[in-house]
Amino acid sequence: MESPIKVFSNWVLNGKDEGMEKNHSASVENMIQYSTKGIDKYKFIDAGCGNGWVVRKVSSDPKCVSAIGVDGSIHMIEKAKMLDDKNEYFCNDLLKWIPKEKVDIVHSMEVFYYFEKPEILISRIYDNWLKNEGRLIMGVDHYVENKPSHSWKKDISITTMQLLSKNTWLNFFKSAGFSNVEYWYFGKKGEWNGTLIITGIK
Numbered sequence: 334m335e336s337p338i339k340v341f342s343n344w345v346l347n348g349k350d351e352g353m354e355k356n357h358s359a360s361v362e363n364m365i366q367y368s369t370k371g372i373d374k375y376k377f378i379d380a381g382c383g384n385g386w387v388v389r390k391v392s393s394d395p396k397c398v399s400a401i402g403v404d405g406s407i408h409m410i411e412k413a414k415m416l417d418d419k420n421e422y423f424c425n426d427l428l429k430w431i432p433k434e435k436v437d438i439v440h441s442m443e444v445f446y447y448f449e450k451p452e453i454l455i456s457r458i459y460d461n462w463l464k465n466e467g468r469l470i471m472g473v474d475h476y477v478e479n480k481p482s483h484s485w486k487k488d489i490s491i492t493t494m495q496l497l498s499k500n501t502w503l504n505f506f507k508s509a510g511f512s513n514v515e516y517w518y519f520g521k522k523g524e525w526n527g528t529l530i531i532t533g534i535k
């Protein structure tokens with residue numbers, strides 16, 4: 334068993350990080366469309382940005398004023414910087430990092446369940462990362478209602494991987510102080526319940 338950061342660093346070394354763009358892009362596209370609709374200009378952070386593919390994508394939107402990626406894996410961040418000299422990337426634990434300036438949108442795909450206590454991270458994002466009226470939007474594929482994902486912790490031999498229910502995630506958002514908390518499933522097909530997307534406003 335290895336830590337999530339170690340496991341994903343190894344994924345960069347064998348090129349598996351690029352598969353995440355392929356597997357997550359439909360859900361991420363849905364999340365970005367939702368979080369950016371109706372806003373004139375926005376500052377954006379991708380929490381757990383991997384190799385930076387979402388930052389690169391979002392920064393090409395003329396409404397995007399700044400896009401920042403943060404990830405704990407140095408290999409992910411080195412790759413992100415190699416592919417993109419326009420946007421900023423930081424290698425740090427999400428629980429420790431605080432942006433210099435608060436932003437309008439914090440986005441995160443397939444990251445929050447790698448924390449022992451994701452509710453602490455959600456509260457820190459509320460307190461330290463978001464402007465008033467800013468939005469947090471999170472997507473997860475590993476959760477109680479998505480049965481095919483239950484074996485993942487064993488399959489990828491990772492130390493911290495929380496299997497939480499939709500209601501537990503919703504409560505984390507509400508307890509942190511988020512209002513207008515909404516959720517939906519994206520990409521449901523057969524046994525696969527789709528990406529659980531949760532969002533709320535500060």
Ligand SMILES: C[S@@+](CC[C@H](N)C(=O)[O-])C[C@H]1O[C@@H](n2cnc3c(N)ncnc32)[C@H](O)[C@@H]1O
Nearest residue numbers: 337341353381382383404405406426427442443
């Ligand atoms: C499944 S990958 C998702 C990457 C990206 N969001 C995507 O969709 O391609 C999870 C990412 O979370 C990062 N991560 C896990 N725990 C972290 C922590 N405590 N601090 C910062 N990053 C972390 C990993 O390094 C990895 O890049």
